Amino acid sequence: MATNNTDKALAEIMKKLRERSAQSLETESDASEKKAEYDCPVCRDELGYLEKKDGIEVWVRCKCVEWRRIRKLMNSSDITAEFEKLQFKNFVTEGKSELIIEAYDCAVDYYKDFEDIRDKRRNSIALLGQPGSGKTHLLTAISNKLIKSKNIPVQYFPYVEGFNDLKDDFEKLEEKLRRMKEVDVLFIDDLFKPLNGKPRATDWQVEQTYSVINYRYLNHKPIMISSEWNIEQLVKIDEALGTRIYEMCEDYIVIIEGDRMLLNHRLASLRKDQ
Structure with missing residues (x-):
């Protein structure tokens, strides 16, 4: 009889433990689901939380405020997630032409000098010439650093796609x-991108580009320009536009011209095979 009573007691205990375990799992599942409802599970998207310090409750700003700020700036910049990966640290200079190394050094110097020059006449940068030489990579690296390290808004404008969107x-x-006129920094990528050896520069495109550049020129707002055309060629497309770009970028300009087999990184594998 005593044995039966003991068995019943053990069975009851085990039953309660299983019930408690099941309840615990349900609670954890509910908490997990609620957690997933928030971008930040720490502050539950309140941007801060109460914390006791020396027995007093104080409001603490959540660390998520910083990444929210960066994400907002990145989203408004039109820089894609793929372009966000383009950094100075993953730009390869080893074994590259002196012109490409010069472009890298110019981009780094521009970023370092930016706060000192941003309100001056010569506050801009242009990397011009050979396609595939890393111009977009370097200017995007500057953009990413300005946004993430200095809280400076940048607008990315890919010339061909951008004008197609404007037209549509x-x-x-x-x-x-x-x-484009008023953002702190404007990055125009592949200005007048060639088509069949000629610049894509309709009267309407030149007119709109000039209106933007001239506004920024008059108001000392920085631009970053990549283009396959050098300054002389840009001046031939439109003298007023080309000369303004030159004056704004005069202190930070590199023209990458020469042997395309040495300057175009996309042809690197072809060079190795020869």
């Missing part, structure tokens, strides 16, 4: 052009 969305044309 006339209702938002003025709004987009206004942002």
